[in-house]
Amino acid sequence: MNRLRQVRKQKEITLKEVAEDTGISEQVLSYYENEKREPKKETWIKLADYYCVPVAYLMGLPDGLIRYIDRLGNMTFESLQDVIIQWGYERNIVNAKNTHKQFMKVSEELGELAEGINKDNQGQIKDSLGDILVTLIILSKDLDVDLLDCLKGAYGVIKDRTGKTINGVFVKESDLHE
Known part of the structure; x- marks a missing residue:
């Protein structure tokens, strides 16, 4: 038994929202959730990416995968x-x-x-x-x-920056006097 409906409900997303966001019709999504139709490989991947869960978990594969997804929640x-x-x-x-x-x-x-x-x-x-x-x-x-090093470096540059927000955009102090 797949976990399509379970995951959607846990994420508090309506079938209509999934349809709008993925381009898959509500009717087809309902068929998938009720296991009246089996998604193609590409669709499993698309839905797993959409819900941010492993394909195997979404397909309803064994318990070891449940522990894996629980670990992902605390990463x-x-x-x-x-x-x-x-x-x-x-x-x-x-x-x-x-x-x-x-x-x-x-x-x-x-x-x-x-x-x-x-x-x-x-x-x-x-x-x-x-x-x-x-x-x-x-x-x-x-x-x-290393993206995290880039992020740390950028924060190191901006953390003490002063300036002013003008029309919703932060302008550095040095740019205010140009």
């Missing part, structure tokens, strides 16, 4: 980053030769975020932000750069 950013990188290796996405393609993927996800913001679609916004983080983690691995 630090660092361990989640490691799992994402492993996921990328398993799918042959992490590859320094594909850096330009991965950068384009980051840009594509930024476009989807812009669309979600413009349409005030919270599901799309959350999905896009998650996808942006995943694509940045993989890009940083392709570039052999």
